[in-house]
Amino acid sequence: MNTIIFIFFRRLRQPLLTLVIAYSIAVLGLVLIPGQDGDGNIWHMDFFHAFYFVSYMATTIGFGEIPYAFTDAQRIWVLFSIYATVIGWLYAIGTLLTLVQDKSFQEAITERRFAHRIKQLKEPFYIVCGYGETGEALVSVLTERNQNVVVIDSNPNINNILQMANLRQYVPGLHGDASRPIHLLEAGLEHPLCQGVIAVTNDNEVNLQVAVTSKLLHPDIKVICRADSHEVEDNMSSFGTDYIIDPFDTFAIHLATVIQSPALYLLNQWLTGVRYQSLCHPVYPPQTGFWIVCGYGRFGKTVYQQLRDNGIKPIIIEATPEKTGLTEAGIADDDWILGWGTDAATLEKAGIKDAVGLIAGTDNDSNNLSIIMTAKELNPDLFVVARNNLADNERLFEAIDAEIVMHPSSIIANKIRVLLATPLLYAFMSLAAKQSNKWASEMVGRVSMVVKEQVPEIWELDINDEQAYAVNIAIENGVQVTLGNLLADSRQRE
Structure with missing residues (x-):
């Protein structure tokens, strides 16, 4: 006011x-x-x-x-x-x-109305900072689960965008800089029903400032941030950020998982899939032979290291080695080729006809599509991993029929969805990563007996007086309650 x-x-x-x-x-x-x-x-x-x-x-x-x-x-x-x-x-x-x-006066009135509306909220909510591809996907999955969301974005048309979006619930939006504490406060940072703050802007510094502000002004809430550099991750960790998500590191771990344990990767995809999503089929990447990695940026660096750690020899194709730091990385001259990878000559120089796998990982979708099409003409049996940067090009990557498609925004949104909706599932998958491929295969078999064509519906249940009074009393009285007891049909008491 x-x-x-x-x-x-x-x-x-x-x-x-x-x-x-x-x-x-x-x-x-x-x-x-x-x-x-x-x-x-x-x-x-x-x-x-x-x-x-x-x-x-x-x-x-x-x-x-x-x-x-x-x-x-x-x-x-x-x-x-x-x-x-x-x-x-x-x-x-x-x-x-x-x-x-005057626009500034209208924005001031809109901001005031927004702050007043947030103060009147009577249900728990999350603050999402940034409504790009990641934020849009995240807000969509959260509202599908009947979770309230408040959005802060630098786009002056954010309210129009939210109104036009096909969202299940009303989502209030604020045009503002999420790194400014005043905007976080107006969005309800100190509101007693604020459950957490999620920073998924495309600016690491803004995400860092959101993490710092949130932990200082409301230490008890959950803070989840996106970070594209390890230096920023370390800085966020020093302020007690609960979860820091790097899409490239996350995908590199997924790639290592699918190489080491295809069944565990399939189990992860099934259990963490979005509601009504079709079951994906297993993939079996080659574990011997050499791979070609096109692009040595943030994504290329992480997958290159994972391939090396799994005993696979990668050959790098990079057009700007000075910019990406390839020349200072200590990689032998025989292990990288100068070029874009979109032309047959560069791919043939890298040995595409003898390669078993290809990773098109540049930050340009057109180049990635061109790399894959050219490579498949030279070697149709390649195992292809594609990086899809923009959601608008999703249909193109589906048409090119790559074995694995990496979309940074989807990876972040899906991981945050699991952390917020079913945090025990996140803990379960962390423990499952320590199990053998045989164990994972058995779990896949058990899940496939329960579900048909769509991923299973997963939820969590709190054992307390409100949701399970009798069970809670039994536990307090020393009775051992097993999972079998909870799953038993109450109509069959024998």
Whole structure:
């Protein structure tokens, strides 16, 4: 409200001063100019009657001469006052109309209404900072699970975008810089029902500032941040950020999993899939032979290291080695080729006909598609891993029929969804990673016996007085309650 008042008086200061001066001069003139009463005696109007007369004269230009008929001198002065005050009012009204149409004033009012609406929330909610591809996917999956969301984004059209989005619930949005504490506070950071803050902007510094602000102003809430560099991750960790997600590191771990234990990778895809998603088929990447990695950026570095750690020899194709740090990475000259990988000559120089796997991992979707198409013409038996940067190109990557498609935004949104909706599932998969491929195969078999064509529906149940009173009392009394007891049909008591 202070911002609105400040803008109002700053813009209307000159018009208001003009009106005050015009009124003051008009009133003073009527007080000083002598008039005549009904008996012809000299009479001076007092300040009260003068102000009363000027007030309705200036706004209506329709009046009676009170308390006595005016003299010619008074009428001349009134004539001057009419033009002065009417012009002053026109100036003030014109400025007011301009102010109402001013974008900064409209944003201040919208921001005030937004803050008031957030204060009135009666259900738990999450604050999502950034509504790009990652934020959009995340908000969609959260609202599908009936979880309330508040969005902060730098796009001035964020409210229109949210209104046009096919979301299950109403999502309030604020146009603002999420790194500013005032905007986080307006979004409900200190609200008692705020469950967590999720920073998924495309700026590491903004995400870091959100993490710092959230942990300092509301230490008890859950904070999840996206980070694309290990230095920023370390900084976030120092402030107690609960979860830090690097999409490239996450996918590199997935790639290592599918190489080491295809069944565990399949189990992870099934259990963490989005509701109503079709079951994906198992993939079996080659574990011998060499791979070609196109692009040595953030994504290329992580998958290159994972391939090396799994005993696979990768050959790198990179067009800008100085920019990506390839020349300083200590990689032998025989292990990398200068070029884009979109032309057959570069791929043949890298040994594409003898390669068993290809990773198209540049930050340009057109280049990645071109790399895959050219490579498949030279070696149709390649195991292909593609990086899909933009969601709009998803259909293109489906058409190119790559074995694994990595979409950074989807990886982040899906992992955050699991952390918020089913945190025990995240813990389960962390423990499952330590099991053998045989164990994972058995689990896949058990799941496939329960589900048909879609991923299983997964939820969590709290054993407490509200959700499971009898079970909770039994546990408190020392009774051992097993998972089999919880899954038993209550109608079959034998």
